[in-house]
Amino acid sequence: MIVPRYYENLSVLHENTMPARAYYIPASRRMDNLVEHREESDRMQLLNGTWKFQYFNSIYDIQDSFFEKNYDTENFDEIQVPSVWQMAGYDTHQYTNIRYPFPFDPPYVPQDIPCGVYVHTFEYSRDEKAPKSFLNFEGVDSCFYVWINGSYIGYSQVSHMTSEFDVTDVLQDGTNTVAVLVMKWCDGSYLEDQDKFRMSGIFRDVYILKRPKQAISDYHIKTRIEDMLAKVEIEMKFYSPLNVKISIEDRNGAVVALGSIAEEGKAVLEIASPELWNTENPYLYKMILETENEVIVDHIALRKIEIKDQVIYLNGQKIKFRGVNRHDSDPVTGFTINTEQITTDLTLMKQHNFNAIRSSHYPNAPFFYEMCDKYGFMVIDEADIEAHGPFMIYRKEDTDYNRFKRWNERIADDPVWEEAIVDRVKLMVERDKNRFCIVMWSMGNESAYGCNFEKALEWTKNFDPDRITQYESARYRNYDETYDYSNLDVYSRMYPALSEIQEYLDKDGSKPFLLVEYCHSMGNGPGDFEDYFQMIQDNDKMCGGFVWEWCDHAIAHGTAENGKTIYAYGGDHGEEIHDGNFCMDGLVYPDRTVHTGLLEYKNVYRPARVISYDKESGELVLHNYLDFDNLKDYVKISYELTQDGLVISKGILPEFSVAPHGEGKTNLKINVPENGKCYLKLIYHLKKELPLLDEDHILGFDEIEVSKEDTKCKLAEKWIPKTVVDSELQVNENDTQIHIKGREFAYTIDKRTALFTEMKFAGREYLNHPMELNIWRAPTDNDMYIKSEWKKAHYDKAYTRAYTTEVVQGKHGVKITSHASVVAETVQKILDVTITWKIEAAGKIDADIAVTKDDEFPDLPRFGVRMFLDKKLSAVRYFGMGPQESYCDKHQAASHGLYRADVGDLHEDYIRPQENGSHYDCEYVELNNSRYGIVASAEKAFSFNASYYTQEELEKKTHNYELIESDSVVFCVDYALNGIGSNSCGPVVLEQYRFDDVLFRFQFTLIPYVKG
Helix, strand or coil, X not given: CCCCCHHHXXXXXXXXXXXXCCCCCEECCCCCCCCCCHHHCCCEEECCEEEEEEEECCXXXXXXCCCCCCCCCCCCEEEEECCCHHHHCCCCCCEECCCXXXXXXXXXXXXXXXXXXXXXXXXXXXXXXXXXXXXXXXXXXCEEEEEECCEEEEEEECCCCCEEEECCCCCCCEEEEEEEEEECCCHHHHHECCCEECCCEECCCEEEEEECCCCEEEEEEEEEEECCEEEEEEEEEXXXXXXXXXXXXXXXXXXXXXXXXXXXXEEEEEEECCCCCECCECCCXXXXXXXXXXXXXXXXXCCCEEEECCEEEECCEECCEEEEECCCCECCCECCCCHHHHHHHHHHHHHCCCCEEECCCCCCCHHHHHHHHHHCCEEEEECCCECCHHHHCCCCCCCHHHHHHHHHHCCCCCHXXXXXXXXXXXXXXXXXXXXXXXXXXXXXXXXXXXXXXXXXXHHHHHHCCCCEEECHHHHCCCCCCCCCCCCCCCEEEECCCHHHHHHHHHHCCCCCEEEEEECCCCCCCCCCHHHHHHHHHHCCCEEEEEECCCECCCEEEEECCCCCEEEECCCCCCCCCCCHHXXXXXXXXXXXXXXXXXXXXXXXXXXXXXXXXXXXXXXXXXXXXXXXCCHHHHEEEEEEEEECCEXXXXXXXXXXXXXXXXXXXXXXXXXXXXXXXXXXXXXXXXXXXXXXXXXXXXXXXXXXXXXXXXXXXXXXXXXXXXXXXCCCCEEEECCCEEEEECCCEEEEEECCCCXXXXXXXXXXXXXXXXXXXXXXXXXXHHHCCHHHHHHHCCHHHCEEEEEEEEEEECCCEEEEEEEEEEECCCCCCCEEEEEEEEEECCCCEEEEEEEEECCCCCCCCEEEEEEEECCCCCEEEEEEEECCCCECCECCCCEEEEEEEEHHHHCCCCCCCCCCCCEEEEEEEEEECCCEEEEEEEEEEEEEEEECCCHXXXXXXXXXXXXXXXXXXXXEEEEEECCCCXXXXXXXXXXXXXXXXXXXXXXXXXXXXXXX
8 A cells, every 4th residue: 555544534634734724816916817817826836737647446556656756657648637537538437416336334435446646747946035835736536645756745635625735845946746646535425425427536726826934824804884884804814924915996996995914813994985795786896915025816895694584685685596506517528617617607697697606516616706706696605515325325114204314323413524524614614715705605415414514503603603504404314303503594495395385484484495406407397487486586584596407417428420419427338326317407508508498597587577567558567676776777678569479569668767676667558459469578688787798688578468358369360271162072981081082182080090191282291190199298307207107007108099980071061070089008098089170171170179088097298189291391480489498387488479490490409308399378380391381270379399309209219319300290289288397306296287187178270281
């Protein structure tokens, strides 16, 4: 063994590391742009780049003293630092959510621990004015040993935190060599069981800070806001005593406060008439700490976060967290993330109306928090702790209750883990204590509760009483023990049903309620943003929530033959223990392409909403959902009036005042046409100048139907053929078929199914395969649990059979009525159906389908008619909700309009294929090529889907790049679909969105046509 076994010793967490301190980057002179360009500091020597590397399957395979001075690394490979070695082709990727990928036997880990040996040679020149040298590793997974020039420097763990070593005495002018042994597992891995791909290596920046002998070692900034005065208290620690000049400047560079400090202690500076920081106005002051040989430039935000009467306030204003959980994740770089990647994420978040981020489930790189200060996000900083695995260990009495009750026994409530857990919380708080975007400390995630978290909370509250504390897993404890929750400020929950939230508010409500995770955003979803929004807004004790989660986690493995990126998830790397595509649960795809769920979130959390509109008087009442800005200063509001999807008038609302959280009135008088489906749309454009957002950026919209009473969309009337008076239909039937022939068409209905098998019009065959009654859909990720019931009911194998058919021919048409059912093997009849087709002499088809469902069966996935149309009918025009997909519980981002698209563009290409691309509340849809087409319309709005993929293909394939197109345009005209919800991890679909009808009737019209 070449190193001591610290990696399996809970009493050794670090060796020779410097005391935890606040993050800062010093320079020899004043440098103001060291947030996103810190490498420009002359006191920071970045060691990133190409390092020599060797990977070993086992620590016991390392035989050479690679760390010795002048060791020959000629046979080593090369790797980029920072990076993770799995992305460089070493070891294998593994995604697991809850389960440990090794035996539960703490503090021991597998004996043959995979390891990476890193060696890097660099030039170093000692600065006479800054002779001290500190080597910093900002992130190494999972633990590491380090040597410089053959001398052992130290050991550290806690993957997502900075480890700093004093290397002054071992560095030499000229050439130096740093050697690092990184181990894939250590005892700390029991506390790093986060829901993510498991990756290893030096994944964050490595650098040397050159410091004077007399220098600031640490400082802690606290602020107090009293009326029109802000007090800035700075507590300092030194390596050696020195004089520090302190100045604070406003945004324009004007000095607003001066002070000094000469020995360890505090200085208090005052700022008169301060500008306060908030997410809508992220105002920062500059603080300059100047010593004889060094300058540190930091930023101060003046803000106050507090809880009064179980309500959270920022600067005296009630607030709501419009938040999202964010992992460090990239399909190419893994969890090595730079400032450009973070800027991309923050920009998208701002564009889609987020104001808060939870750093799930570990601290991010320190510059992330500086960027959140700058761009205006409130942050929950979360310790690098998740011990979910003990929930999964074998129990003789294997019930959820028993698991929840005993989850805490092995780590959370075992004192042997106290030092490790408290250490991780301290490291986080000490490093990030000066970042004002952080309004809440989280003790970690999903690790149950016990004495160790009580200690961590106690230390945190004593050290930093001015911030809020949260720990959702506080509810998972030994129910027979009494714990002290006095240092826990909020009651936080993951994925509760709305009824559970209401029960807490009604029966307890002793602390603010935080949705630390909600609306699980896997695949096609979530479908309950609006319902949670209403719950959040209805009670001040509801302080908001954080959507799970920001991005899909996947590994990019090149490009398939069809041009799609091959994205891999759990199980795609040969790993035995994995959790499949459960990591594909984000609001954006791995490459940051926007999911439709993110569009849904954006409009649910738009800055304003219409409370009422009186189309007769023109009175318009708006509510301002902003926390700090008057609506007149934040948005410009334009409007459009449409008739059957076409804009007939538009304009800009005059500016009017609406205070934050208040309501205001204005007048918007419009002339509504007597006919057609008419909608008034208000569009909210950004007016205020904000970082990351373009001028006139659209922040959301409201839509109000203003049609005259009982008015319908008239688009279908254009295509309704005139009755051919002198043309009688020819109707012929045999044992199995009914043939109906007119002047322009020939239709065939199968008497065994009561459905069309042939639909010829003007000599063209529209159907490639027989029509079907359809009750199945390719399960979405959020159908994860209900799909087992659906399959138990054999919905996926259901088909139609007819019992009797009656044909009645009239002068100008024929009426065909069949008694039929939807059935499947081994189960009783699912649906009893009466199908009536009325076929006019000109070829128009009216459908009337009356359905009785056996109430023994579960909610239906859908009900409608599926047609397989000629693939040339690829152009789609529809009047309904678009342009993106929409469902009964997922349509807040869609609006009514007349939309055009190619069939291929209607497909939402989820990485794991599933039901997608439906359009809700439609009255008219037309599929055509340049010369002929078919229209579906109805008096009562329906949903439709047009795709090149069958639901069978979507269900069968596990990755989008594997999909094979059908020989047809698959055209579904649906009476209804079950809601989308978020039940992959959240509650079941809300009752109002379940397709649980027992009796229903679907009426629609089909019109084949030829242009001209």
